[in-house]
Amino acid sequence: MLKGSYTKYFKFQSLVTVDALRHIDIFLHSRCNAVTYNFETSDGANYEADSINDIINYPNPSNAKIERISMIGLKEGKYVSHNHIIVKFFNKGKWDSSASLYITDANSDEIAAISKELGFIIEQVKADYSWAYSRWFLLLMNLLLSTIITISLYTYIVPLIKDNNTSWWMQISILQMIILVPLFFGFLKVIEWAYPESVFNIGAQEMYYKKLINRRKSILGTITTIMLGVISSIIVTKFF
Structure with a gap:
């Protein structure tokens, strides 16, 4: 054996x-x-x-x-x-x-x-929000943020700087990175704040975990509202 x-x-x-x-x-x-x-x-x-x-x-x-x-x-x-x-x-x-x-x-x-x-x-102790730390979810959020920022810049900023400005595309690219990088890292901090990597659900931390659940609902609601507002604004500006 x-x-x-x-x-x-x-x-x-x-x-x-x-x-x-x-x-x-x-x-x-x-x-x-x-x-x-x-x-x-x-x-x-x-x-x-x-x-x-x-x-x-x-x-x-x-x-x-x-x-x-x-x-x-x-x-x-x-x-x-x-x-x-x-x-x-x-x-x-x-x-x-x-x-x-x-x-x-x-x-x-x-x-x-x-x-x-x-x-x-x-x-069995695997948290049901482990997906929030998966590389695919983070990649998806990065692509989504990049898309929203790019469309917003081309909708609101490009028309203001494009005329008689041959390097407008470079300026937009730099501005895109300036906005995207801190926004994405800020998003990661929000994830860590609302979805901590480990919780020992014992003693006082049981109440802490219950607060986390309410915190997530507020964050998801806020993010959804902001994204829908930006997308709606872009659609109205572009097509109406």
């Missing part, structure tokens, strides 16, 4: 819930003799916990919110360089990954079974 180790990193945006932590804890206890816990907070503190309840009951205030959780299943009842299963959840904006799974000193059947079951549980 083959024996080895397994490592997987999950890079989606995450919403770490109490249910997911409990499910992982139950699974680790079913496979291991003991489980140890550790979590790190945004104020620089690093805590050891005796049980998953210590993490779940942590107040999780905004000035010291959880940024990393580690759950280590020990097959021999002690931490050594082998015989363990490690599940970690991270603040993706700080550590690049949102979760990781390590399995060491296991045979091929164990690796297949554990990685499948734990991987499924970990996948």
Whole structure:
């Protein structure tokens, strides 16, 4: 029987819930003799916990919110360089990954079974807004912003500078970049503000997440109103 180790990193945006932590804890206890816990907070503190309840009951205030959780299943009842299963959840904006799974000193059947079951549980913390960070969505928004800006410039600015100005197209191109670059980066900041890459939905952050939902509705409504207003204005100017 083959024996080895397994490592997987999950890079989606995450919403770490109490249910997911409990499910992982139950699974680790079913496979291991003991489980140890550790979590790190945004104020620089690093805590050891005796049980998953210590993490779940942590107040999780905004000035010291959880940024990393580690759950280590020990097959021999002690931490050594082998015989363990490690599940970690991270603040993706700080550590690049949102979760990781390590399995060491296991045979091929164990690796297949554990990685499948734990991987499924970990996948459940994937935030439903992960699409907002996909390269295709960002490319689409860039193209949409570019199109709106280009049409607006050619509708309102070109007629004012085109006469007796042989370099008008260059001036328009420069103006387009001047407007588009900060606008696109501003859009990215709005995405990060309304759709944070990682949320540990524990303690005070549960209320924070509820506020985020209302914040998104307001942002989507505002962006939609602005875009429709600009498009309507262009259509009226161009065709009526």
